[in-house]
Amino acid sequence: MPSSEYERNVFVNCPLDGEYRYLLNAIVFAIQDCGYITRCALEVSDGSEVRIDKIANIIRDCRLGIHDISRTEADCDTNLPRFNMPLELGLFLGAKRFGRAQQKLKSCLILDVERYRYQKFISDIAGQDIAAHSGDEVTTIRVVRDWLSSVTPNSVRIPGGAAIAKRYIAFVMELPTLCNNVHLTIDELTFNDHLNQVEEWLKDAPPPT
Amino acid sequence: MKPKLRTIVTTKRVGSVSRKDIRAAVRAVAAARTPEMERLVRGEGNLKKAARAIGK
Numbered sequence: 001m002p003s004s005e006y007e008r009n010v011f012v013n014c015p016l017d018g019e020y021r022y023l024l025n026a027i028v029f030a031i032q033d034c035g036y037i038t039r040c041a042l043e044v045s046d047g048s049e050v051r052i053d054k055i056a057n058i059i060r061d062c063r064l065g066i067h068d069i070s071r072t073e074a075d076c077d078t079n080l081p082r083f084n085m086p087l088e089l090g091l092f093l094g095a096k097r098f099g100r101a102q103q104k105l106k107s108c109l110i111l112d113v114e115r116y117r118y119q120k121f122i123s124d125i126a127g128q129d130i131a132a133h134s135g136d137e138v139t140t141i142r143v144v145r146d147w148l149s150s151v152t153p154n155s156v157r158i159p160g161g162a163a164i165a166k167r168y169i170a171f172v173m174e175l176p177t178l179c180n181n182v183h184l185t186i187d188e189l190t191f192n193d194h195l196n197q198v199e200e201w202l203k204d205a206p207p208p209t
Numbered sequence: 210m211k212p213k214l215r216t217i218v219t220t221k222r223v224g225s226v227s228r229k230d231i232r233a234a235v236r237a238v239a240a241a242r243t244p245e246m247e248r249l250v251r252g253e254g255n256l257k258k259a260a261r262a263i264g265k
Contacts, residue, residue: 008218036217043222138260157212161253169259170249174238181234182226192224200231202217204239208252 003061005037005125006102010148011058012040014068014111025194027066029168030144032198034158034207036064044193055088064151065092065108066144070133072121086122109147111140135204138165159208167208171201 003009010031031038040050040056053147053205067089089110096106103164107200110125112118115132118125131147133140138200149158159167178197179186189197248254 005220015213027243032217035217037218037220108255109258140255152215154225155210155212156215158215159252162256164248166252166254166259169256169265170246172263173246173249177238177241178231178234181237182230184215185228190225192222193226195222196224196226196228196231197235199217199219200228200235201238204232206247207214208242 006061006063008035008037008038009039009064010036011062011065011092012038013065013085013092015039015071015082015085020068020071021139023068023133023135023140025172026140026142026168027068029162029198030141030169031066031148031203032195033164033167034145034152035156036148038195040094040191043195044185050200051114056091059088059092060094060103063102063105063107064113064148065089065106067092068111069118069122070111070113070134070135089125107151107181109144111143137168141165141168144184163208167202167205170205171198174201 010033012024012027013019014027016024032097039062041055041058043058044054045209046054067085068090069085071085072081089108090106095103096108097104099106104178110118110128110130111133112130113135114133115130118130131143133143141164145161145164146159152158175186175197178201181187184193242250245254249259
């Protein structure tokens, strides 16, 4: 059974290393400020669960997905590229195509550094709408917000991209003090800690004008 | 009909810090905001200037 929050859950499929964390943080903030719920493989730390099962369960629970396929560089240790993001994108598209009625309602945003670069390495997804984030947080927030706006009912208003970006910057500026107040450093924050902080900060913040 | 502003959702998830402590930390930070920061939190002000403040 998918989660009761299926409509609002957004699966984030992106590199999970420290190098990408600044963009992941921007994506998370934009999702939450648009009134949606971020879901990501980092949220579960159950070592007894097989990783692909964990990811498949999250995909099942999410109507929406954000897939960043920008990490194409070879790993410096193995000299091979990592294929996890395209695999998880494939799982998401497969669930949409072959799943039950609710799964067929899935919608996703595919991100890369440049808009048409994907044609050189994953041309089978031609025809899908691919957006460029240029490796920049403000652009990423705008792209995520605009896409979420397109899948949000007309009866609900979500803040504009510039307003969310400014709120994100305010959050980033206040994060060191927030962490200090709970006796942690930014580096010590788990993904769930970070997400809980974003949620509480947004709930306390005055609504965007 | 005028569209209603989205609501922020709270989800139960296990973190290393309690929600109560996070809420207290958020309130303490909010109480110490300058008017300029308050404007930024509302999504107002100059985006480029704000981005420069965090080195972007």
